[in-house]
Amino acid sequence: MSSATQIRAEETILTPASRWRGMLGRHATMPALLAVVLLGTYLWVSATDLDDIEQRALEANKLLRAVGEHVTLTALTTVLVVAIAGGGGILLTRPSIRWLAPFATGLANIGQATPAIGLLVLLSIFLGIGFSTTLICLVAYSVLPVLQNTIVGINQVDRHLIEAGRGIGMSPLAVLLRIELPLAVPVILAGVRTALVLAVGVATLATFINAGGLGSLIVTGIKLQRETILVTGAVLTATLALTLDWLGGVISDLLRPRGLD
Amino acid sequence: MTFLEYLQSRRELLLAQTLEHATIVLMSVALATVIGVLIALWTYRNPRARAVATAMAAAMLTIPSFALLGLLIAPLGLGYAPTLVALTMYALLPILRNTIVGLSEIDPALTEAARGIGMSRIRSLTTVEIPLAWPVILTGIRVSTQMTMGIAAVGAYVGGPGLGHQIFDGLANLGGVNSLNQALVGTVGVIVLALTVDFALALLGKLTQAGQRPNLLRPRLARRPALTPTTAVPSPSLGGRE
Amino acid sequence: MSRDVMIDLQQVSKFYRGQKAPVVDNMSMTIQQGEIIVFVGPSGCGKTTTMKMINRLIEPSSGRILIDGTDVTALDGNDLRRQIGYVIQQVGLFPHMSVATNVGLVPKMLGWDRKRIEARADELLHLVGLEPAIYRNRLPRQLSGGQQQRVGVARALAADPPVMLMDEPFGATDPMTRDRLQNEFLRLQEQLRKTIVFVTHDFDEAIKMGTRIAVLGERSKIRQFDTPENLLANPADSTVAQFIGRGARLKQLDLRRVDAIAWEDVPLIQPDKAANGAKRQLEQTEGSSALTVDADNRPLRWVNAHDLAAGAGALDGAGQTVTTVEPQATLRDALDAMLASRDGAAVVVDEDGRYAGTVTLDGLMQVIHHASEQEEPGAGVPDQRAGATTAAELAPEQR
Numbered sequence: 001m002s003s004a005t006q007i008r009a010e011e012t013i014l015t016p017a018s019r020w021r022g023m024l025g026r027h028a029t030m031p032a033l034l035a036v037v038l039l040g041t042y043l044w045v046s047a048t049d050l051d052d053i054e055q056r057a058l059e060a061n062k063l064l065r066a067v068g069e070h071v072t073l074t075a076l077t078t079v080l081v082v083a084i085a086g087g088g089g090i091l092l093t094r095p096s097i098r099w100l101a102p103f104a105t106g107l108a109n110i111g112q113a114t115p116a117i118g119l120l121v122l123l124s125i126f127l128g129i130g131f132s133t134t135l136i137c138l139v140a141y142s143v144l145p146v147l148q149n150t151i152v153g154i155n156q157v158d159r160h161l162i163e164a165g166r167g168i169g170m171s172p173l174a175v176l177l178r179i180e181l182p183l184a185v186p187v188i189l190a191g192v193r194t195a196l197v198l199a200v201g202v203a204t205l206a207t208f209i210n211a212g213g214l215g216s217l218i219v220t221g222i223k224l225q226r227e228t229i230l231v232t233g234a235v236l237t238a239t240l241a242l243t244l245d246w247l248g249g250v251i252s253d254l255l256r257p258r259g260l261d
Numbered sequence: 262m263t264f265l266e267y268l269q270s271r272r273e274l275l276l277a278q279t280l281e282h283a284t285i286v287l288m289s290v291a292l293a294t295v296i297g298v299l300i301a302l303w304t305y306r307n308p309r310a311r312a313v314a315t316a317m318a319a320a321m322l323t324i325p326s327f328a329l330l331g332l333l334i335a336p337l338g339l340g341y342a343p344t345l346v347a348l349t350m351y352a353l354l355p356i357l358r359n360t361i362v363g364l365s366e367i368d369p370a371l372t373e374a375a376r377g378i379g380m381s382r383i384r385s386l387t388t389v390e391i392p393l394a395w396p397v398i399l400t401g402i403r404v405s406t407q408m409t410m411g412i413a414a415v416g417a418y419v420g421g422p423g424l425g426h427q428i429f430d431g432l433a434n435l436g437g438v439n440s441l442n443q444a445l446v447g448t449v450g451v452i453v454l455a456l457t458v459d460f461a462l463a464l465l466g467k468l469t470q471a472g473q474r475p476n477l478l479r480p481r482l483a484r485r486p487a488l489t490p491t492t493a494v495p496s497p498s499l500g501g502r503e
Numbered sequence: 504m505s506r507d508v509m510i511d512l513q514q515v516s517k518f519y520r521g522q523k524a525p526v527v528d529n530m531s532m533t534i535q536q537g538e539i540i541v542f543v544g545p546s547g548c549g550k551t552t553t554m555k556m557i558n559r560l561i562e563p564s565s566g567r568i569l570i571d572g573t574d575v576t577a578l579d580g581n582d583l584r585r586q587i588g589y590v591i592q593q594v595g596l597f598p599h600m601s602v603a604t605n606v607g608l609v610p611k612m613l614g615w616d617r618k619r620i621e622a623r624a625d626e627l628l629h630l631v632g633l634e635p636a637i638y639r640n641r642l643p644r645q646l647s648g649g650q651q652q653r654v655g656v657a658r659a660l661a662a663d664p665p666v667m668l669m670d671e672p673f674g675a676t677d678p679m680t681r682d683r684l685q686n687e688f689l690r691l692q693e694q695l696r697k698t699i700v701f702v703t704h705d706f707d708e709a710i711k712m713g714t715r716i717a718v719l720g721e722r723s724k725i726r727q728f729d730t731p732e733n734l735l736a737n738p739a740d741s742t743v744a745q746f747i748g749r750g751a752r753l754k755q756l757d758l759r760r761v762d763a764i765a766w767e768d769v770p771l772i773q774p775d776k777a778a779n780g781a782k783r784q785l786e787q788t789e790g791s792s793a794l795t796v797d798a799d800n801r802p803l804r805w806v807n808a809h810d811l812a813a814g815a816g817a818l819d820g821a822g823q824t825v826t827t828v829e830p831q832a833t834l835r836d837a838l839d840a841m842l843a844s845r846d847g848a849a850v851v852v853d854e855d856g857r858y859a860g861t862v863t864l865d866g867l868m869q870v871i872h873h874a875s876e877q878e879e880p881g882a883g884v885p886d887q888r889a890g891a892t893t894a895a896e897l898a899p900e901q902r
Contacts, residue, residue, distance in 0.1 A: 030320075109407075110452060110456075112407050112408060112411070113407045113408075113410050113411050113451065113452050113455030113456065113459075114411055114448065114451070114452055115410075115411040115412075115413075115414035115415070115424075115425065115428065115447070115448055115451045116411065116414075116415075117414050117415055117425065117428050117429070117432075118414060118428045118444060118447050118448030118451065119448065121428050121431050121432045121435075121444040121447075121448075122441075122444045122445065122448060124432075124435060125431070125435065125440055125441050125444060129435070158593070158595075160591060160593035160594075160595045161595050161597060161598075163560070163591065163595065164589070164591060164593075164594075164595025164596075164597075165595075165597075166560055166584070167558065167560055167584060167589035167591065167595070167668075168584060168585065168589055168608060168609050168612075168658065168659070169581045169582065169583070169584035169585030169586075169587075169609060169612060170581065170608070170612065171581050174612075178597075179597055182599050183598070183599060197322075197323050200325055201325035201326060201327070201328075202325075203325075204325045204326075204327040204328060205327060205415070208432055209432075214328075215327055218327055218328065218331040221331065222331070222334065222339075222418075222419065227335050230331050230334060230335060231331070231332065231335050233328070233331060234327075234328040234329070234331035234332040235328075235332070237324075237325050237327070237328035237331075238324040238325065238328045238329070238332070241323050241324055241325050241328070242320060242323055242324070245323045257598075257599035258599060258642065259598040259599040259600070259642040259643065259644060260598060260599065
């Protein structure tokens with residue numbers, strides 16, 4: 001049987017070792033590229049004669065603190081967004097309130113055109129400046145793609161699978177946990193990855209309302225006209241965004257249920 | 262001062278800023294369309310080149326706008342230029358990806374027929390392939406426009422034009438009389454402008470695809486076929502995967 | 504209530520909010536243990552809705568459904584469904600679970616231990632003709648459509664449910680695969696004796712699978728509920744007759760087997776008898792042909808008086824080839840064999856290939872005419888006369 005050999009060939013792709021090899025091939029380029037960029041920036045800054053201002057702004061612990069603030073903001077946002085949008089998406093796909101889902105999707109489309117800086121300033125006017133306002137802004141801004149993807153991800157699961165699950169006596173909860181969510185994982189994770197990138201980006205604006213992050217380096221660089229500070233901040237921000245996005249890609253490859261293409 | 266009074270008193274400035282905002286967005290989208298379609302034409306038959314092009318455009322979209330602006334100030338200085346370049350880079354991915362999708366989805370029989378009646382490669386592209394892919398390309402253009410509208414606001418900080426100035430003025434006056442009015446007019450202005458331009462583009466789409474089913478009233482549905490919902494927002498999900 | 508009644512639908516109706524007419528209107532039906540009941544009817548007639556009310560995927564609006572004497576509405580829906588096998592056209596194997604996991608889902612929900620679930624999954628895969636060692640760890644997408652549906656059947660059988668519901672289970676497969684799956688399933692059913700409700704829109708499938716067939720009209724109204732034989736012979740009205748479609752006679756031939764009709768005897772010529780003796784024997788009997796057989800009574804060739812007259816001692820190459828059928832063959836197979844033979848007769852042989860009798864076109868026509876005598880005149884089965892004509896035209900040739 002010719003299809004048998006074909007099936008066997010597919011099976012070898014599924015064996016763990018080659019799965020890892022496939023992942024290495026797919027995901028090795030970005031870290032290498034980022035390492036080169038970081039090294040290049042480091043060498044460039046070291047070779048430059050730094051004045052006092054630059055030296056103070058580029059102290060290692062200051063850079064680390066800015067990165068730390070940025071990562072903290074992003075990580076907290078991601079956790080909150082997954083909780084809110086995941087829960088909301090599950091609710092909005094239950095038969096009883098499914099009719100509400102188009103509103104969430106419509107909102108997500110408007111959200112795409114909303115300037116993040118505008119939302120941040122508006123929130124600061126009502127909530128004051130600082131860390132928590134930034135966090136609220138980040139969550140509000142990045143919750144919509146995850147919500148949308150959760151809804152789409154669950155709704156794209158073949159209705160016949162759900163019927164089959166119910167037909168063999170699975171409870172609605174079991175159908176959700178064992179069929180709908182696992183099969184929606186790739187789409188949901190794509191949304192989370194988008195949210196992650198949006199959060200890193202908007203977090204660069206946190207500096208405008210005194211909430212720190214890597215944006216402060218860029219602002220300092222622009223204000224004091226110090227190219228080294230500006231470029232270091234921008235490179236670190238870009239590297240962080242690409243790294244997190246890369247991580248998101250690796251994770252979604254790992255969590256992807258087997259049996260899907 | 263109420264919001265309406267504010268609008269009234271700054272009417273001319275606001276109109277000018279709105280126009281500037283629309284202009285720089287449309288300019289960058291136009292640039293991105295030319296570049297994106299050219300890259301797509303150049304790569305869409307070669308899976309490897311296609312993957313590299315898409316991955317690079319996706320990586321650009323992943324870089325935070327403020328960081329990209331910062332990187333561009335270094336060579337270009339403050340002002341109009343870094344904003345224009347940054348917006349063009351952001352607008353590239355949706356257009357590039359949709360053009361590739363649009364071109365690859367054309368029935369091979371049609372291009373073969375074009376060749377069969379003696380059309381040159383260029384003529385086949387301009388009279389058959391690009392017109393057929395146009396609805397999908399236009400969808401990409403609409404997504405890019407929506408996206409860059411919001412990003413353009415940040416450009417005001419590095420001397421770019423547009424409604425972002427209202428927002429940053431509001432930020433500078435935080436606690437002052439007009440702070441809320443400024444932030445509100447900047448933010449809402451961008452959203453309204455985005456929706457208006459999107460509607461105009463949808464209209465353009467309807468006018469430029471005579472004979473095909475109009476989808477003016479369902480812009481969201483129209484967006485689906487080319488950009489799956491997972492990627493309807495600036496999405497990194499295609500980076501390095503294809 | 505009789506002990507053999509497995510499923511009892513009592514005046515079951517289904518209304519949907521906002522719709523005036525019910526989808527299923529006051530339907531009653533009694534299904535015996537071990538039967539395959541086929542619901543057949545045009546799409547949208549409510550046959551699937553009716554079926555899904557049995558396992559309460561759709562809740563009945565009124566009426567009662569009893570399974571083995573228990574009202575299904577008294578049970579928890581999920582518990583109920585774990586005790587009823589369920590097979591759908593789209594198979595519905597979960598793509599992210601292995602074949603064995605899919606098959607073991609219901610036992611797992613019933614709290615079986617892991618060892619027992621694994622053993623059961625292997626047993627079932629074996630039962631549906633998939634070698635467990637090869638297939639248990641496969642993913643659904645690594646199987647062909649036919650294999651997937653076998654796993655679907657195995658999953659439905661996992662907890663050995665007494666009742667199974669099958670919604671066009673073989674509808675998505677190509678005709679050859681469908682035929683094979685149907686045959687395999689019928690063979691399985693002979694061992695398992697499940698009570699099965701089977702939904703299809705394919706009347707030929709209904710005839711093949713059904714112990715009894717319910718032809719449903721709009722709102723699941725039962726137009727006729729009878730055995731395939733009676734349905735073919737006596738359609739209740741013109742709608743049913745239309746649904747049965749062309750070629751009812753031929754379909755009837757599918758239902759009857761060779762051992763169910765009368766066989767005729769022909770003169771046999773043993774090889775040890777001289778040709779002259781055989782000739783005399785032929786002339787004495789009324790039939791114009793005789794059958795030469797070997798020492799073990801296995802048929803060799805048809806011969807007639809002319810063959811015998813031509814070559815006195817040379818019986819070997821004379822006469823016409825023989826076509827044979829076994830008693831278990833359908834009458835359609837027999838007809839096929841008759842048409843392949845010059846003499847319009849097929850020789851019935853036992854399992855060792857020995858002569859047992861013959862069936863002829865004449866005999867077959869008598870069977871057909873006997874059936875049609877019971878039919879109302881003008882019931883509108885268009886092909887009946889055409890079939891008869893063919894047989895009549897062929898009849899003279901055999902003499």
